[in-house]
Amino acid sequence: MKTAYKPILAALLLLVPLFSQAQPQAGAGQRLTPQVMARLFPPGVVSPEYNADGSVTFRCQAADAASVVLDTQMLPAAQPMVRGEGGVWSLTVTPGKPDIYPYCFIVDGKRIADPNNPFIFPNENFKNSLADVRGPEPSVQDIRDVPHGKVSYRFYHSKTCGIDRVMTVYTPAGYDPAGSERLPVLYLIHGMTDTYETWFKVGRVNIILDNLIADGLARRMIVVMPYANPYPEMMRQGLADRYDSMDTDRVTREILDDVKPFIESNYKVRTSARDRAVAGFSLGGRQALACGLGNPKEFQWVCAMAPAIFGEEYRTNFSDGTYAPVASLNKSFRLVWLGTGTSDFLIGASRSLDAYLTENGVKHTFYTPDGGHTWMNCRDYLTHIAQLLFK
Amino acid sequence: MKTAYKPILAALLLLVPLFSQAQPQAGAGQRLTPQVMARLFPPGVVSPEYNADGSVTFRCQAADAASVVLDTQMLPAAQPMVRGEGGVWSLTVTPGKPDIYPYCFIVDGKRIADPNNPFIFPNENFKNSLADVRGPEPSVQDIRDVPHGKVSYRFYHSKTCGIDRVMTVYTPAGYDPAGSERLPVLYLIHGMTDTYETWFKVGRVNIILDNLIADGLARRMIVVMPYANPYPEMMRQGLADRYDSMDTDRVTREILDDVKPFIESNYKVRTSARDRAVAGFSLGGRQALACGLGNPKEFQWVCAMAPAIFGEEYRTNFSDGTYAPVASLNKSFRLVWLGTGTSDFLIGASRSLDAYLTENGVKHTFYTPDGGHTWMNCRDYLTHIAQLLFK
Numbered sequence: 001m002k003t004a005y006k007p008i009l010a011a012l013l014l015l016v017p018l019f020s021q022a023q024p025q026a027g028a029g030q031r032l033t034p035q036v037m038a039r040l041f042p043p044g045v046v047s048p049e050y051n052a053d054g055s056v057t058f059r060c061q062a063a064d065a066a067s068v069v070l071d072t073q074m075l076p077a078a079q080p081m082v083r084g085e086g087g088v089w090s091l092t093v094t095p096g097k098p099d100i101y102p103y104c105f106i107v108d109g110k111r112i113a114d115p116n117n118p119f120i121f122p123n124e125n126f127k128n129s130l131a132d133v134r135g136p137e138p139s140v141q142d143i144r145d146v147p148h149g150k151v152s153y154r155f156y157h158s159k160t161c162g163i164d165r166v167m168t169v170y171t172p173a174g175y176d177p178a179g180s181e182r183l184p185v186l187y188l189i190h191g192m193t194d195t196y197e198t199w200f201k202v203g204r205v206n207i208i209l210d211n212l213i214a215d216g217l218a219r220r221m222i223v224v225m226p227y228a229n230p231y232p233e234m235m236r237q238g239l240a241d242r243y244d245s246m247d248t249d250r251v252t253r254e255i256l257d258d259v260k261p262f263i264e265s266n267y268k269v270r271t272s273a274r275d276r277a278v279a280g281f282s283l284g285g286r287q288a289l290a291c292g293l294g295n296p297k298e299f300q301w302v303c304a305m306a307p308a309i310f311g312e313e314y315r316t317n318f319s320d321g322t323y324a325p326v327a328s329l330n331k332s333f334r335l336v337w338l339g340t341g342t343s344d345f346l347i348g349a350s351r352s353l354d355a356y357l358t359e360n361g362v363k364h365t366f367y368t369p370d371g372g373h374t375w376m377n378c379r380d381y382l383t384h385i386a387q388l389l390f391k
Numbered sequence: 392m393k394t395a396y397k398p399i400l401a402a403l404l405l406l407v408p409l410f411s412q413a414q415p416q417a418g419a420g421q422r423l424t425p426q427v428m429a430r431l432f433p434p435g436v437v438s439p440e441y442n443a444d445g446s447v448t449f450r451c452q453a454a455d456a457a458s459v460v461l462d463t464q465m466l467p468a469a470q471p472m473v474r475g476e477g478g479v480w481s482l483t484v485t486p487g488k489p490d491i492y493p494y495c496f497i498v499d500g501k502r503i504a505d506p507n508n509p510f511i512f513p514n515e516n517f518k519n520s521l522a523d524v525r526g527p528e529p530s531v532q533d534i535r536d537v538p539h540g541k542v543s544y545r546f547y548h549s550k551t552c553g554i555d556r557v558m559t560v561y562t563p564a565g566y567d568p569a570g571s572e573r574l575p576v577l578y579l580i581h582g583m584t585d586t587y588e589t590w591f592k593v594g595r596v597n598i599i600l601d602n603l604i605a606d607g608l609a610r611r612m613i614v615v616m617p618y619a620n621p622y623p624e625m626m627r628q629g630l631a632d633r634y635d636s637m638d639t640d641r642v643t644r645e646i647l648d649d650v651k652p653f654i655e656s657n658y659k660v661r662t663s664a665r666d667r668a669v670a671g672f673s674l675g676g677r678q679a680l681a682c683g684l685g686n687p688k689e690f691q692w693v694c695a696m697a698p699a700i701f702g703e704e705y706r707t708n709f710s711d712g713t714y715a716p717v718a719s720l721n722k723s724f725r726l727v728w729l730g731t732g733t734s735d736f737l738i739g740a741s742r743s744l745d746a747y748l749t750e751n752g753v754k755h756t757f758y759t760p761d762g763g764h765t766w767m768n769c770r771d772y773l774t775h776i777a778q779l780l781f782k
Contacts, residue, residue, distance in 0.1 A: 007639050039439060042718075044515060044516040044584070044623075045585050046623070046626045046627055048627065049627055050627060050628055050629070051629070051631075052629065057648060062501075064500065064502075108499065108501065108585045110453075110498050110499065110501045110503060111454065111503075112501060112503050112518070113504065113518050115516060115517055115518055116516055116623070118514065118519075118588075118623075119588050120511055122509060123509065124507065125435040125506060125507055125516065126506055127503070127504050127506055129513075134749075143546060143555045145548065148545070148546040148547070150543045150544060150545050150546075151543065151544045152541045152542065152543040152544075153541060153542045153543075153591075153597075155534060155539040155541075155542050155597070155598075156539070157536065164534045176568070177567070177568065177569070178567065178569030178571065179569075180570070193435070195509050197509075199472070206544075206546070207546075232435075232437070232509075235440070236437055236439065236440055237441055238440075238441070238442075238443065239576070280458075289623050292412060382617065389621075
């Protein structure tokens with residue numbers, strides 16, 4: 001409809017009922033008022049809104065609430081929001097530095113994702129939203145005017161788990177399945193309760209790789225993000241009767257017996273251990289160590305980001321076959337990478353593993369930036385390992 | 392870690408604090424009990440759980456709540472859940488027929504997505520979860536053992552909107568960008584407040600197309616799902632000061648000037664109007680009519696699913712250049728398809744448009760199944776049009 005006819009359209013809107021699940025029948029005779037328009041096409045409030053001064057305004061429509069609190073990792077503690085006109089609660093905050101921060105609203109004690117923000121933190125057990133606060137200059141995780149790779153959702157049947165599953169796969173710009181270029185592959189595992197979408201949606205794998213590749217800082221590679229936790233879906237379908245979060249063996253089998261064959265038959269990739277890496281965060285870091293250090297013929301690059309390893313269990317793992325013998329690591333692996341934030345609650349076990357590797361003469365990297373057990377740190381770990389892999 | 396060493400691992404777990412945002416320091420000396428294990432690795436409750444008899448059990452952990460209600464389109468009205476052990480509320484329901492149903496919990500009056508279900512309904516203004524209830528035989532929207540296409544997230548800069556954007560793209564199994572096969576393209580638009588993810592995650596485009604193509608019922612095609620609403624992101628970044636949900640012209644420009652050129656330079660597609668279709672649901676149906684009927688040199692296949700058209704505005708549209716003249720339609724278009732459920736609140740305007748097209752001798756399809764303004768109907772519309780397009 002041409003712009004000139006908008007008044008006619010507005011009049012016709014009188015005939016339209018509210019879009020709702022209730023599906024009311026069309027009724028006529030209402031006077032067209034801003035209130036009627038707002039009821040017909042409720043736009044929601046703008047949240048988050050990114051202000052020119054680097055601050056962010058969060059808004060939550062909750063006319064009946066007695067209290068609304070903003071809980072976000074950009075603040076040291078949860079902070080009350082302020083009730084304004086029309087029952088819209090708001091709060092403007094400035095993070096210490098630009099980054100992508102998880103947050104939620106606590107409405108009368110109930111944690112909810114921001115209803116007006118489609119950017120959700122993919123997770124099995126909580127629903128947070130994401131605020132993407134950019135600085136004056138784009139960072140490595142901000143989309144820039146460089147060639148963009150893509151992330152594809154691939155559907156496959158897992159023999160290991162007995163269910164149909166999905167993985168996400170990053171391919172760099174210009175990837176050509178019929179070309180002569182064969183790419184190395186990073187298998188990248190999420191943390192506990194995360195999903196196959198978390199490294200994509202929260203970890204920004206594609207944007208970080210696009211930028212590093214465009215700047216000549218990372219080699220072109222394919223990144224495969226499997227779903228390392230089959231139990232919720234198996235239980236949902238009655239195929240498991242308990243949730244075994246420590247079933248690392250199954251995750252390794254899933255990667256080696258289901259995911260890897262799928263990738264190697266569907267993508268133009270290199271298929272030697274020299275060109276295969278495994279990395280993971282938190283519980284995924286534990287899984288990456290088992291999958292990688294336990295299978296030197298499969299992977300020559302192993303990266304553990306704030307791995308969920310406990311006490312000195314690695315001593316057992318190096319002796320019982322869970323990992324290859326510690327004396328063999330320098331010969332078998334091109335990169336053994338460990339990274340954990342200094343305020344991460346898992347830093348103790350990482351320091352202990354680092355010391356053990358050093359004692360045993362294992363060449364390895366131990367990266368200890370500031371920060372805790374967060375996805376802000378995850379993106380930093382990824383940025384580091386992407387510049388080391390396959391070189 | 393080998394299975395035999397699990398008791399050792401369990402003992403080491405004593406050293407692990409709760410995984411939480413608070414990042415407590417590791418503390419020792421706790422006795423290992425099921426309660427401690429549950430605190431260390433909280434699995435969440437299983438929800439939804441699909442029972443062998445076709446019923447579904449929903450569960451919501453809300454120990455402090457006074458009331459929890461299940462609101463789902465599989466029931467005629469919201470229904471109270473029952474408080475059980477440990478503050479877990481539950482309800483088992485059997486839908487009238489197997490399908491994928493949106494639902495949410497209303498906890499003390501607050502609508503929340505199911506915290507334990509990662510399958511979210513992508514939307515700008517509400518957060519619903521999805522329950523995927525399967526019947527004894529797989530339906531067209533259930534994953535089957537057929538070759539699977541993929542859905543890719545493509546990042547691009549929109550000149551029309553001045554922002555970086557994302558679209559999703561379905562390519563069928565065996566699509567080969569270097570092969571000799573060129574595919575036709577369906578541009579498929581979501582409804583009001585939906586996003587570029589809704590046709591994928593809720594509409595099951597990829598599964599429906601995989602199945603229809605495998606059964607020889609649909610032609611191989613690429614399906615492009617743009618984000619037809621730039622306003623939330625433009626407002627979030629200060630690039631628009633109001634939300635213009637009726638800016639159909641901008642959506643048409645975005646599709647023709649940004650999305651189409653991206654697709655035609657990045658995919659092996661046919662580039663004549665004969666091989667280009669546009670379809671959409673609700674507000675997207677309105678946009679599909681404007682984009683399609685308004686651009687006969689671009690599209691020869693136009694499908695409107697429960698389009699948000701009002702009264703007899705189409706009379707104006709056919710005369711003011713918004714649509715091509717009604718007398719030209721039979722010559723210009725190979726398919727003019729209109730489909731609206733008989734209990735959809737928009738059925739009146741669809742019936743009116745159908746009558747007008749008939750009066751004017753326009754060959755067209757008017758499909759009126761049971762059902763309302765729902766995504767259960769959307770998948771049915773898609774199943775129908777996919778079998779007609781490009782034949």
